Amino acid sequence: MTHDIHVIGGGLAGSEAAWQLAEAGFRVRLSEMRGSGESTAAHRTDDLAELVCSNSFRSDDAEANAVGLLHQEMRMLGSLILREADKHRVPAGSALAVDRDGYSAGVTAALKAHPNVTLVRERVDALPDGPAIVATGPLTAPTLADGIGAATGRDALAFFDALAPIVHRDSIDLDVAWFASRWDKGDKDYINCPMTKEQYLAFHTGLIEGEKTPFKDWEKDTPYFEGCMPIEVMAERGLDTLRYGPMKPVGLDDPRTGRWPHAVVQLRQDNASATLWNIVGFQTKLKHADQVRLFRTIPGLRNAEFARLGGLHRNTFIRSPELLDGGLRLKSRPNIRFAGQITGCEGYIESAAIGLLAGRFAAAELRGETTASPPVETALGALLNHITGAAVAETYQPMNVNFGLFPPILGRSKKGDRKRMYTDRARAALDGWINPPPPAEADSSPALEPVAA
Template sequence: MSQELLVIGGGLAGCEAALAAARSGVSVRLVDMKPAEFSPAHHSPRLGELVCSNSLRSDAITSAVGLLKAEMTLLGSAVMQAARATAVGAGKALAVDREAFAGHLEGQIAAQPLISRETARVDELPRDVAVLATGPLTAGALAEELAKITSSNHLLFYDAIAPIVSLESVDMQRAYWGDRYGEPGQGDYLNCPLSREEWGEFYSALISAEQVPLKDFESPKFFEGCLPIEVMAARGEKTLLFGPMKPVGLEDPATGKRPHAVVQLRKENAEGSLLNLVGFQTKLTYKSQDLVFRKIPALARAEFVRWGSIHRNTFLDAPRVLDPHQRLKAAPHLFVAGQLSGVEGYVESAAMGILCGVNAANLLHARPLLTPPPTSALGGLVTHLQNTATKSFQPSNINFGLLPPLEGRVFKRLRGAAQARRGLSDFLAWMEASSLAPAGEIPELPEETT
């Protein structure tokens, strides 16, 4: 087996994969089409470009993304080193000077003698061990090749993301379980009813809410099957009442009557701790979603762990086409990292890059492939990519809902700390068992308080 690893794509995931594999002693060829060619969202000639915001989100270890950052640091993350070195003031978030950040990352690549760089667009799937990290705007014939090998309906081109709420935050006085025409009070769907008056308020807020403008590379044509909720609403009140908010067959067991409208929530993970708002994919701004969706009485105080969105995004139907080590089932010599694998966000993309780099090196060295513990944030992302419970897979940011629930009753305000304690100690034990030496300082575990 060739000892050289090909990494295609020098974004956050590709840079991390290349550096992680090189740290394991593997020679890497890192190929990116920039600066000869740019995707519609990339403008900088540098690798590791942050295409939009300059924020890597919360730095608190008691948040899911903060925990993920701590785990990445322990694994020697190049993105975390670059981010710390180029941070700009942003309160509790970690934001960076994007030019300096990309420069730092490129410096790390240049200083690694085992990595050689090449500028080329890759249009074919490699025959030898490789990491595909070409991102949400994968260019050229590579996307078609991926569609062919995974069967075309498993390579998706749009996120049509409905908001997700945590079950525990739904007001159960204003919601009831039940499938359409099923036994009232039993079933897979959690129904959130609206009276005629509540509907009126919700509808007028929805049709006047602010939307995110489309980028010029985003098609203004949506698939009829997943129209944004506000586009349906603009066609007239009845479109929603006969569509995703149809109340027939969903009598409220509390009143025995059919509500005027119903929003159905469906399980998003195997535990059922997260629920998505069925049919609520949207281009509304996050601020508008916060305003409009809280007009659904059961969700007035809900915790929205993810807001809805629709944007151009090439990603794999991971649960169907990737194995538990992010390799294409149809071509197990090919690892898929970053946004293309079905995670969402800079930090998540980079994190999956490290894991793929480590495992690609292990494959080349004929060593066992590693899977982080499910209680860690990195493990939570792997769980998401293997979540066959969702029929319509969508990329996800890291959130604690992707991790197994905590044991026993833990007060809401203490849950982040409890997740961090459990996740970090399991992660450190896993690193030790996998002979991975912690690269950064071991962060202090948040104290146990009652």
């Protein structure tokens, strides 16, 4: 099948962009190098939209959380990523977490079955001359990265992203651990491993003293992303940093003592059958032997068997505010759009959201139309504005969607009320973008003759 547009990269952004274009009636060539004999340091399957880190799309609360609002907006726009996430949801309190294998298999099946999509397992080494969306993500192949660098005239920036370990459920000791909610919110969907002060201090020391994967020379100046900080780096920031972060015990009464522990390690269900659980917030660059030794000192995990240990990989992204226009087109080569993490957004759902917008913008252009960007009062518009307009290129860093990206709500209000005001305003703005009022009809009545004086 000949194609109208080429989408390069079958991650979350590329899959969503391809779906939006195909649903709009355009023929899409979707290129994914995995399955062609190529692989990456982070992926383990050839499925599209594979989740390489957490299995969570974070909060699904559309009333008080910016990422939950983003979920809602994407559902309203026919997102494939959200459709499959909803189908393969697993218990996670107020978060949207998925059976990662069922979810990515669902995305793959949907795109392979679409009559307007041709999935080609190939590595693309150069930017195409025709209409294209580059959604190769943070692990772009070096040859294509060189081509992007030549087209942009600027070196890509880079940051480190880390993977959390995954534990087999039947190796967790529930005589020690117990089920409760994440920070006392939602249902009892998390397994909690309590720590005394002495256990926490010993664990903290182990994190700092454990042997880490050494940096390669080209990695030494690469910064971490604050939203995915390795646990040992957090530990180095202060003795109680972890107790105010991923090991926060607030609201978690240990049923054996009736009191909050000094610290808590939480595990979240990772697949539909509940046989695999990931250690929340425990992304790490500790060497594997030290991970096994140290994580088995956590109460309840003494006999833990690991389906995957933590890891670290380098992510790359471009200076989008400098290089892309408001429609995500490369200013120096406007036939090329960029989408996903390579643009500098951070997070699964943010990447998919930018893929959705890139697909819709490209579809409008192929129809010979122009599409206004979503209003900055929406989650989609606020995220797009951060990527293409609001940030200063010299200090541009990856960003999750958050209410700090939205135009402020003026006046004073309670914290909960203010969040509701943001979401109410966003829904009204998105409705106006999706369903704009018809243009006012010109008055066709004959002009009145001036009255003689």
